Amino acid sequence: MRISVILLFSAVLLAESCDGPKSSEEMLFGPTWELEYISGPRIAFHGLFPNKKPQIAFNKESGEVFGTDSCNGYTAGYKLEGNSISFGDPGPTTMMFCGGSERQFLEMMKKIDGYAVEDGKLNLLIREIPMMRFKKVEP
Template identity: 80%
Template sequence: MKSSVILFFTAVLLAESCSGPKSDEEALYGPTWELEYISGPRIAFEGLFPEKKPQISFDKESGKVSGTDSCNGYSADYTLNGNSISFGEPGPTTMMFCGGSERQFLEMMKKIDGYSFEDGKLNLLMGEVPMMRFKKVKP
């Protein structure tokens, strides 16, 4: 009896240690991420995106991201290598003009070379500097 209890608890501990927390890469997949900060523009964030915020979703199988630049939909390839990330040229987007701020987002995406997570938020980096920060909006 005693040995079966010990065996049970050992199995539970082993299972828990194997499941562990998600890797940074795995944390990218699943949620839709909504922009809540962008570096660079001299216009306040709420002025850039007063109604809709840009969003991004990562698809592991296709190696593509998709979302909205606040006005138009977009899709692009991405490449991961550890915590380094690069985005391809956004391909077919819708062509509405919404004031120009949507281009700020897509232009910044071209400069991104890394990513990190902090307090459940996704940071897209240029070097070590967070250039864009996203929050989860759907699982």
């Protein structure tokens, strides 16, 4: 009996360890990511987004991202190739005006050409320079 339990436990550990670490691409899917840093604007981050932060989530099956720009919802296509990523123009969004910072987020997304997931953070890059950093948020 004792040997059976030990063998079963060992088999489970071996099976789990064979999965190995997830790739950056695999880590994109599932969580919702919330912006915690954006490069460029001369206004402090919390001044740009005082109430609600932009969010992004990736749908692997549809090839679309969706979320909020801090004010309005958006959906856009995306393409992945290795660590390169590009985003299409956002589809129709609601047209509430919340101060203008929401447009800066969407304009920056158009310029992004790469990504990296490190230490539980998603970095969107321009020529390997982090321009936006996101953290995972609970639904």
